[in-house]
Amino acid sequence: MVQTRMIDRTGEDSQSAYARFAGFMYFVVLGFDIAGLLIISRITQNGNFVETSHRIMASEQLYRAGLCCSLIGSLSTVLLAIGLYVAVKPVDRNLAMMALLFRVVESAAGATGIIIAFTVLRIHLAANHASAFDVNQLDALAQLGSSGVATEVSAIFFSLGSALFFYVFLKSNYIPRILSAWGVFASLVYMAFWFMSLILPQYSATATTYASGPILIAEVSTGLWLLIVGIKLNSRN
Amino acid sequence: MAMSTTVMTEQTGEASLRFRARTAGVFYLFNILTGVALFVPSTLVVHGHAAATATNILSHKPLVWLGFADNLLATACYIVVTALLYGLFKPVSSSLSLLAAFFSLVGCAVGALGSLLQLAPLVVLGGEQYLSVFKVEQLQAVALMFLELNAQASIPLVFFGFYCLLIGYLILRSTFLPRIVGVLMGVAGLGWLTFLFPPLANYLYPYNLAPGVLGEGALTLWLLVMGVNVQRWQERASAAAAPSPGSMQWQQESL
Secondary structure: OHHHHHHHHHHHHHHHHHHHHHHHHHHHHHHHHHHHHHHHHHHHOOOOHHHHHHHHHHOHHHHHHHHHHHHHHHHHHHHHHHHHHHHHOOOOHHHHHHHHHHHHHHHHHHHHHHHHHHHHHHHHHHOOOOOOOOHHHHHHHHHHHHOOOHHHHHHHHHHHHHHHHHHHHHHHOOOOHHHHHHHHHHHHHHHHHHHHHHHOHHHHHHHHHHHHHHHHHHHHHHHHHHHHOOOOHHHHO | OHHHHHHHHHHHHHHHHHHHHHHHHHHHHHHHHHHHHHHOHHHHOOOOOHHHHHHHHHHOHHHHHHHHHHHHHHHHHHHHHHHHHHHHHOOOOHHHHHHHHHHHHHHHHHHHHHOHHHHHHHHHOOOOHHHHHOOHHHHHHHHHHHHHHHHHOOHHHHHHHHHHHHHHHHHHHHOOOOHHHHHHHHHHHHHHHHHHOHHHHHHHOOHHHHHHHHHHHHHHHHHHHOOOOHHHHHHHHHHHOOOOHHHHHHHHHHO
């Protein structure tokens, strides 16, 4: 009996530890993703293809570091997903596994997008030397690469996985219901906006701006809660 | 009667475990052997000379197809290895084993998609009518770019780096495989992780490949020749098979 209680206690400790780890990983993923976006957008800025290519050439190492930040964000997603999976697995193993698989596919799609981004980098670098293509042709090639839908596909898989994890949290009462309910809502809104940007690409920028707010609030608040307070395991009893 | 049934079940379990360990070793070996051919397309590249590279590609078409097929075969073998090692290390830590498996699967998915870069030069230089709007030197430049990108598409290796690190750690904790193999796998993981920053990987190349070959080669050989210590594996499996706290919590609720 005592032994059973000890095993139970150890398992709960492990579940709580993974939940705190997931809280920490929320910030690691957000931090690297945002750092990658900021570095790349700071270098590219607004301007024509030639100006952008010159700026990228002048800061090539920094640009590559920005892409590496995005890659680390993609890698960290697997760690975050495992942390969330172990934390909520006892509530509903199947839903937790489904959410985990969606987040893993998100990571694969994100990494594929980074391969495309490295291709675009080579096109920009080529624009600084004599090449078989004129500048307009290289511009068209770069735009072809930049408009790859890896980001959209990755975001849709992310929002499905995120909605499922928040739904399992909602079922469990491990965290306040307002946090998990907001997470489900924000994830679904995010998914709807990304689908809209696939169907109506002219509204892509607007979609990103409006849909990012709610999911950012959901991830930061849940991440903070998991990291500081942790999960309330006896809430179901 | 019941006693002999138990003994038979145990013997079948031991045989099955040894078989799974050796199968993992066989597929790991296939992966390493087929993985060597991954570098074949890069041998066709003449850096900075698109026309010479295009001539190489067109005169070695079967080699390009072989490289593509080989990449997919290596990926398929690694998926089998991943599934078998997941089962093998599950008794050590189901969460870490699952995490390792997912790192490997993401690497495999990205690698399989990246292998399209090997085929793209053949399409570009294929001489189809719709490509006639481009000048010959433009098509040659694009073909060279695809091959150079393929040579640098090292993103899957970063995922495999984390996989090797985790497998190394699981081996260290396992007791049914030698710790030195775990250490070598950890070092292999660090070697693959240099590809996280391509300039560093290029600077260390080809020495950064050595830890990976050594570590993964050592694990492959050990699995093939020695398998695993079945008795210790079963001890870990019995310990891990105790009812999980989560399931007990839910059983209490349903009661």
